[in-house]
Amino acid sequence: MRERLTARVLLFDGGGRILLLKGRLPNRPAHTSSWFTVGGGVEPGEGLFEAALREIAEETGFTDGVELGPVVWTREAVSVLVGGETVLLKESYIVARCHGGEPSREGWEVYEHDFIDDIRWWSLEEIAATTERIWPERFCELIGAAARGDHRGEPLEISVAQVTG
Numbered sequence: 001m002r003e004r005l006t007a008r009v010l011l012f013d014g015g016g017r018i019l020l021l022k023g024r025l026p027n028r029p030a031h032t033s034s035w036f037t038v039g040g041g042v043e044p045g046e047g048l049f050e051a052a053l054r055e056i057a058e059e060t061g062f063t064d065g066v067e068l069g070p071v072v073w074t075r076e077a078v079s080v081l082v083g084g085e086t087v088l089l090k091e092s093y094i095v096a097r098c099h100g101g102e103p104s105r106e107g108w109e110v111y112e113h114d115f116i117d118d119i120r121w122w123s124l125e126e127i128a129a130t131t132e133r134i135w136p137e138r139f140c141e142l143i144g145a146a147a148r149g150d151h152r153g154e155p156l157e158i159s160v161a162q163v164t165g
Contacts, residue, residue, distance in 0.1 A: 006039060007049075009052050010146050011097075018121070019060065019122075020120065022034070022119070035135070039059075040058075048094070061104025062098045062101070066098045070155075073155055074093070082111055124143065127140055
């Protein structure tokens, strides 16, 4: 099984809200959607932080005033990619801050318009109150510490899970 290094971004605006996308595997009904962070695979020859900045630009259009912080979580999971390939995701969750605003979908690939149903800023209170599924596991439990900047030492390893959409 191929390993896929992935840069996931905990992208906060100036008001402490985090940007999440809601998506599902293509051609699946909307009720199978989950919320997840900005991010994606690290390209050949690209570093983790370079990938994070590229993914922020592609998925949100934000390029000015983006500040990357540390990797606060890591996670490994077997997952099925949009094209049907099963891979071992090796995710690193990076804290980032930006000015915020309305995200742009101009940098999205055609398949992303099919599989991403929504994108919006969430307050910590909204996250605490939601019954919707948010990935990764323990997101709702851990996001407060990341938002406050309470991330000392080595990144927290979240879990190993089977993810099939």
